[in-house]
Amino acid sequence: MSEVLANISAMLQKGKRKDVARLCQQAIDEGLDANVILTDGLLAGMDVIGAKFKANEIFVPQVLVAARAMKAGSEVLKPYLAGDDASGKGKIVMGTVQGDLHDIGKNLVIMMFEGKGFEVIDLGVDVPTEKFIQTAIEEDADIIGLSALLTTTMPVMAEVIKAAEEAGIRDRVKIMVGGAPVTKEFAESIGADAYTEDAPSAAEKALELISA
Amino acid sequence: MNSMERVVMALNHQEPDRVPVYPLLAGVSRHLIGANCREWSTDADTCVKGLLKAKEEYELDCIVTLIDLSVECSAWGQELIYPENEAAHPNYRNQVIEDEDSYDKIQYVDYRTCDRMMMHIDVCRKLVEAAKGEYPVVAFVFGPLGTLSMLRNQEEMYVDCIEQPEVVHDAAGVITQVLKEYCDALLATGVQGIMFDTLFASGSIMSKDMWDELEGDLVQELAEFVHSKGAMVMIHNCGGKIYFDAQIRRMHPEAISFLYPPDDCADFAECKEKYGDVTTLIGCVAPTTATVGTPEKLEAECKESIDAMAKGGGFILATGCELISPNAFPHAKHMVEIAKTYGAYKK
Numbered sequence A: 001m002s003e004v005l006a007n008i009s010a011m012l013q014k015g016k017r018k019d020v021a022r023l024c025q026q027a028i029d030e031g032l033d034a035n036v037i038l039t040d041g042l043l044a045g046m047d048v049i050g051a052k053f054k055a056n057e058i059f060v061p062q063v064l065v066a067a068r069a070m071k072a073g074s075e076v077l078k079p080y081l082a083g084d085d086a087s088g089k090g091k092i093v094m095g096t097v098q099g100d101l102h103d104i105g106k107n108l109v110i111m112m113f114e115g116k117g118f119e120v121i122d123l124g125v126d127v128p129t130e131k132f133i134q135t136a137i138e139e140d141a142d143i144i145g146l147s148a149l150l151t152t153t154m155p156v157m158a159e160v161i162k163a164a165e166e167a168g169i170r171d172r173v174k175i176m177v178g179g180a181p182v183t184k185e186f187a188e189s190i191g192a193d194a195y196t197e198d199a200p201s202a203a204e205k206a207l208e209l210i211s212a
Numbered sequence B: 001m002n003s004m005e006r007v008v009m010a011l012n013h014q015e016p017d018r019v020p021v022y023p024l025l026a027g028v029s030r031h032l033i034g035a036n037c038r039e040w041s042t043d044a045d046t047c048v049k050g051l052l053k054a055k056e057e058y059e060l061d062c063i064v065t066l067i068d069l070s071v072e073c074s075a076w077g078q079e080l081i082y083p084e085n086e087a088a089h090p091n092y093r094n095q096v097i098e099d100e101d102s103y104d105k106i107q108y109v110d111y112r113t114c115d116r117m118m119m120h121i122d123v124c125r126k127l128v129e130a131a132k133g134e135y136p137v138v139a140f141v142f143g144p145l146g147t148l149s150m151l152r153n154q155e156e157m158y159v160d161c162i163e164q165p166e167v168v169h170d171a172a173g174v175i176t177q178v179l180k181e182y183c184d185a186l187l188a189t190g191v192q193g194i195m196f197d198t199l200f201a202s203g204s205i206m207s208k209d210m211w212d213e214l215e216g217d218l219v220q221e222l223a224e225f226v227h228s229k230g231a232m233v234m235i236h237n238c239g240g241k242i243y244f245d246a247q248i249r250r251m252h253p254e255a256i257s258f259l260y261p262p263d264d265c266a267d268f269a270e271c272k273e274k275y276g277d278v279t280t281l282i283g284c285v286a287p288t289t290a291t292v293g294t295p296e297k298l299e300a301e302c303k304e305s306i307d308a309m310a311k312g313g314g315f316i317l318a319t320g321c322e323l324i325s326p327n328a329f330p331h332a333k334h335m336v337e338i339a340k341t342y343g344a345y346k347k
């Protein structure tokens, strides 16, 4: 692999925004394909970050700075990326459910989704149920991701699933749920398609759901 | 045996008649007196009325004055939103520290200018009066880094923790000075101790080294101050894999209220073995179980905590974090029953 790609991955892991952006530009100037830079540089780096996070070797702050570095790099690559390649994997509508303001976990999940090449529409926090459904329809999303950190807002996830049924989109959209108090049993009991404990596994699960 | 005697024995690592118990009912107590969240968290009398009602109705052995996590930050002028049905929180679109260069906005303030802190002090005074020494009242205070995180968007602050740790530490240091005077005033009401929320000393958030570097010396200063006043230091941390060792080294707490086994223990039994002699363990029933779990599941979790940690005292049965839904009330009652029956110490 070219040295510049390895450097991009390394700098991304260190969260060096400016270096990542500079190296991405350098790679472009050297004539490398933007998709290759994305996959073998940025996303490769994010993969390492995900694995280390999962293994408790690094923590939320490190993941956040790495993700920002990835954003900085993607900005540089954007004009050179062929058509819809960046979103080739599928579209995910993601948010924290109504009444809940916790967003760190949701944001990490989004970063990992993006790290696997998904296009993510981030609806933010305290998202009304209808908003999930409406956006999923408008954007023809493949997956809806719901995050809830409060025992009072966990049941809201069930409402979103119900609303998806009522809107007639349940058979074409997968619904993933997560957040610290959510359990596998709870996810099953409300009829979610998937639950995972952490962000890296969420991204892997999403890939599975899409290819299933 | 009254609650005070029971809790004191537990804290002295002796076995009282039964394990002391307090499902963490705070803001949710508003439902018991027909108040909304805004009223409960802005009016001392309403707040006291709710907390006392919860104490009485659920026979709690201790009152912890967790109002919400935005009491402290309001001293620096953080705009808050007071929803009727949710805990007060900062207006995240208008944070005092709006960018990475604005940490110098955090300067010394006199806690007496802060309505919310003054209200909390008033709440403590009234609770202590009502308690008449029959049960402990513990004042809840968000730690320096936690307070700072309510003034700066959390996510941005995490990034700042990596990119300019000294700046973050210095601002938290200024906050510490104010918290110290605030703790002094809280202690003057006669509360038995201060429970510091050390949100960030947890594997859910940051590494042990980073926590120690950013907040370790500051919470040490606060803990030493509280101890110098002859009061107890307690810690509340509901994160996953929390750092018992680092926090104990810094704060020498009389008790730790937690939800999950610490980072260096596989389970609660190991936690007891490792730390049972140095501090009192408070927990560790999941708020989820105590809200939406079946009675069987709740019973199993209470028993698990009791079996693992009650032996020899040094244990209080509690939920690992606040119960915020009124659905939790029957579970709270059930928990107290379990403490009275299964939690009885055999003499």
Ligand code: B12
Binding pocket: A060, A099, A100, A101, A102, A103, A104, A105, A106, A108, A109, A145, A146, A147, A148, A149, A150, A151, A152, A176, A177, A178, A179, A180, A181, A194, A195, A196, A197, A198, A199, A200, A202, B027, B067, B068, B069, B070, B086, B087, B088, B089, B154, B155, B199, B204, B205, B238, B239, B240, B259, B287, B288, B320, B321, B322, B323, B324, B325
């Ligand atoms: C930080 C924090 C806060 C911050 C939030 C800042 C922010 N911008 O997000 C602040 C201080 C503002 C806060 C406020 C409150 N909080 Co809070 N908070 C926490 C804490 C300590 C950590 C949450 C966190 O950021 N974790 C780190 C991230 C990375 O982890 P995560 O969110 O779990 O996400 C991971 C996985 O769950 C998963 N995941 C997350 N979402 C999704 C989605 C999908 C689809 C998938 C597949 C996976 C997935 O992947 C993530 C990464 O691996 C938790 C304790 C805990 N143990 O979780 C309490 C906790 C969530 N809070 C709690 C409470 C009570 C509150 C308050 C009500 C307190 C109060 N009285 O003021 C308010 C509520 C405000 C509101 N209306 O939402 C309680 C809830 C208890 C209950 N009974 O429900 C908790 C659970 C503490 C506990 N253990 O009991 N809180």
